[in-house]
Amino acid sequence: MNADLILPCAIGASGAVLGAIAGGCGTYLIEELKIKTNEDEQRKQVYSQLWGNKYRASQSYASYFNAYINYLYDDRCCELDVIHEDGGAKDIVKMTQNKTKLSGCQESIQSKRWAQNIELKLAENISPMWETIGRMYLLFPATTEIDELVNQIRQIEKKFEDFGNDMTKDPISNVKTEYSTVSFSDINFESWLYTKQNELRDWYNNKYSRSKELTDELETSIDELLNALKYEIQKNNQLPDVMGGHPITIS
Secondary structure, eight states: OOHHHHHHHHHHHHHHHHHHHHHHHHHHHHHHHHHHHHHHHHHHHHHHHHHHHHHHHHHHHHHHHHHHHHHHHHHHHHHHHHHHHHTTOOOHHHHHHHHHHOHHHHHHHHHHHHHHHHHHHHHHHHHHHHHHHHHHHHHSOOOHHHHHHHHHHHHHHHHHHHHHHHTTOOTTTTHHHHHHHOOTTTSOHHHHHHHHHHHHHHHHHHHHHHHHHHHHHHHHHHHHHHHHHHHHHHHTSEEOOTTSSOOEEOO
16 A cells, blocks of 8 residues: 555544544443433432421421320310319219210310321321432432431431320329319318319420420421432532543533
8 A cells, every 4th residue: 555545544543443432432421421310310309309208297296296285185174174063072973974064075075086087197197208218218328427317317206206105194194083082171172273274284385395396306307318418419410521521510
């Protein structure tokens, strides 16, 4: 072959190889971008779902425990109303009859039904949050921070459980038994009843405050988890340029 033709052919060949390499790298990068974009979209979806789960879970807990507190309060008010009507006579027959007649006792029955209805939906409203968290572990890198935040949410749920178990340990849960044994020759009936009413109001206010504290604590913990996920989304929203340039940001 003529030497004058060798050089152009060699240059043409090398150009074709480089073009093929560049084309292959371009195809690889596009595929990587597609995969990355799909993962990012799934992560953003998990983030949005958890954000919605936060309010569904926290409001479900608040609704249930507030309904349960109202029921117990109405039930205790019913007992006190029956005792008030009895006036210290300790007439069991009359007290039993009054419990079916007094309006406050009717309210306690309605409150109980309302609390039971909400309780049936509690697990249904909480489970989506844990389903989202399970999906989160499939899409996000495992980090100590995320594990600690999820464990923190579990601990708050345990606090809700303990809160519910302690709910019936109010100061006048045994007021009916106490009423049957107390001697009103030593204690003024009206003063005793007034003390019990105040104890019930204090219990009610304390339980409502505790319910709100736990609800706020749950929302704060989920917010912290959301912030950690948002950081991971932003951090992993970049792909290195395989051609050796600057990172490519996916908006």
